[in-house]
Amino acid sequence: MHEKSGKASFGHIYDRQDPREYFKTLGIMDYRIPDHGQRLFGALVERRREAGEDPVNVVDICCSYGINAALLKHDLTLDDLYERYCSEELGSLSTDELAKGDAAYYAGRAREAAPRVTGLDVAENAVSYALRAGLLDAGATEDLEKDRPSETLRRAVSGADLFTVSGGIGYISERTFDALLGCVDGGSPPWVAVLALRWVSYEEISGVLDGYGLVTEKLEGRTFEQRSFADDTEREYVCRELRGMGVDTEGKEEDGSYHAEFYLSRPAEQVSESSVGDLLAPVLADEQQ
Numbered sequence: 688m689h690e691k692s693g694k695a696s697f698g699h700i701y702d703r704q705d706p707r708e709y710f711k712t713l714g715i716m717d718y719r720i721p722d723h724g725q726r727l728f729g730a731l732v733e734r735r736r737e738a739g740e741d742p743v744n745v746v747d748i749c750c751s752y753g754i755n756a757a758l759l760k761h762d763l764t765l766d767d768l769y770e771r772y773c774s775e776e777l778g779s780l781s782t783d784e785l786a787k788g789d790a791a792y793y794a795g796r797a798r799e800a801a802p803r804v805t806g807l808d809v810a811e812n813a814v815s816y817a818l819r820a821g822l823l824d825a826g827a828t829e830d831l832e833k834d835r836p837s838e839t840l841r842r843a844v845s846g847a848d849l850f851t852v853s854g855g856i857g858y859i860s861e862r863t864f865d866a867l868l869g870c871v872d873g874g875s876p877p878w879v880a881v882l883a884l885r886w887v888s889y890e891e892i893s894g895v896l897d898g899y900g901l902v903t904e905k906l907e908g909r910t911f912e913q914r915s916f917a918d919d920t921e922r923e924y925v926c927r928e929l930r931g932m933g934v935d936t937e938g939k940e941e942d943g944s945y946h947a948e949f950y951l952s953r954p955a956e957q958v959s960e961s962s963v964g965d966l967l968a969p970v971l972a973d974e975q976q
């Protein structure tokens with residue numbers, strides 16, 4: 688699976704020494720997907736905790752600078768992160784100074800019932816920063832699209848309760864999920880929660896998840912704004928592609944932003960007890976107020 692050719696590329700900000708350029712560049716595009724991840728993944732962490740997992744073990748795939756970990760583990764919003772990393776005050780710091788400041792900043796805002804987050808990303812500098820800032824409890828920089836997981840990664844992932852992905856589908860395919868689920872200890876497999884752009888076909892991924900006993904549901908009746916289009920050319924390209932797939936873009940991409948859908952995969956008996964819509968109803972109701 689490859690990124691689509693008409694999509695603006697942000698590869699140059701994925702592996703900097705620290706997250707400042709990532710937030711500056713994506714802030715201009717009103718990148719919001721980690722904000723949705725905080726509510727949706729956060730609600731699922733809570734459900735797993737209520738079911739007796741404490742701490743909940745999250746594996747965040749395509750974790751970048753630890754953004755989902757920052758939002759799941761701390762009393763902070765995505766806007767707080769934009770404000771911090773785009774501030775003039777922090778702009779002149781060296782990466783070392785920023786990492787030390789960040790470690791104190793996050794330590795002072797830790798949530799009581801925070802999950803334990805293991806991050807996986809191919810961007811070595813980004814993962815290394817997330818570890819130094821104390822955002823990730825463990826980190827790996829293996830490319831499971833190409834390679835088999837190391838023993839260290841196997842051990843780090845073996846007790847996972849929840850896999851999360853935001854902004855990563857298209858970079859990773861069913862191969863990465865297959866490799867990671869193959870690392871998990873016997874017993875109940877982890878839940879897999881994914882925000883994926885609407886033009887992504889989730890069929891191959893859900894097929895692989897099915898092989899591990901996981902049934903995939905798409906959250907119906909709701910999409911999530913990911914970011915604004917870079918320009919009209921990108922908007923027109925995306926709308927044309929989506930219409931070609933039979934997707935109605937009115938009121939969504941046509942208005943200027945990418946939209947993502949939410950998928951959750953769980954063991955069949957849990958899906959028959961409550962749907963993804965039921966599980967997320969409290970957070971989705973809150974946001975409509």
Ligand SMILES: C[S@@+](CC[C@H](N)C(=O)[O-])C[C@H]1O[C@@H](n2cnc3c(N)ncnc32)[C@H](O)[C@@H]1O
Nearest residue numbers: 701721749751808809810830832853854855858
């Ligand atoms: C758009 S960013 C998303 C980052 C973060 N999850 C977020 O929501 O802001 C995509 C990330 O996927 C990572 N990536 C690309 N190919 C990958 C691979 N094969 N395995 C793991 N991560 C990969 C990139 O390095 C980048 O950090």
